[in-house]
Amino acid sequence: MINCLHCGEEIFDLLRTKPPIHFSCLNPYINDLKARVDGLEETSKLYSELLYGVSNKYPDETRHETALRYIIERESKPSNAD
Numbered sequence: 001m002i003n004c005l006h007c008g009e010e011i012f013d014l015l016r017t018k019p020p021i022h023f024s025c026l027n028p029y030i031n032d033l034k035a036r037v038d039g040l041e042e043t044s045k046l047y048s049e050l051l052y053g054v055s056n057k058y059p060d061e062t063r064h065e066t067a068l069r070y071i072i073e074r075e076s077k078p079s080n081a082d
């Protein structure tokens with residue numbers, strides 16, 4: 001007899017998975033992963049938007065490094081205070 005890792009109840013042969021867990025017991029984990037993936041996709045979208053705001057990529061820098069340098073340079077200027 002194989003028991004579910006989540007609820008401890010028996011898993012019938014035809015529905016056996018590796019690791020042993022009921023599909024219904026797995027759903028909360030799947031939903032959590034989907035929410036995390038959605039969050040990462042949104043973050044990736046916003047990050048890409050920032051990176052592609054850099055139109056002049058410098059030869060020895062990645063687009064990320066150029067964007068970061070622009071932000072740091074701009075933020076460090078005293079005239080930036082509104």
Ligand SMILES: [Zn+2]
Nearest residue numbers: 004007022025
């Ligand atoms: Zn279960």
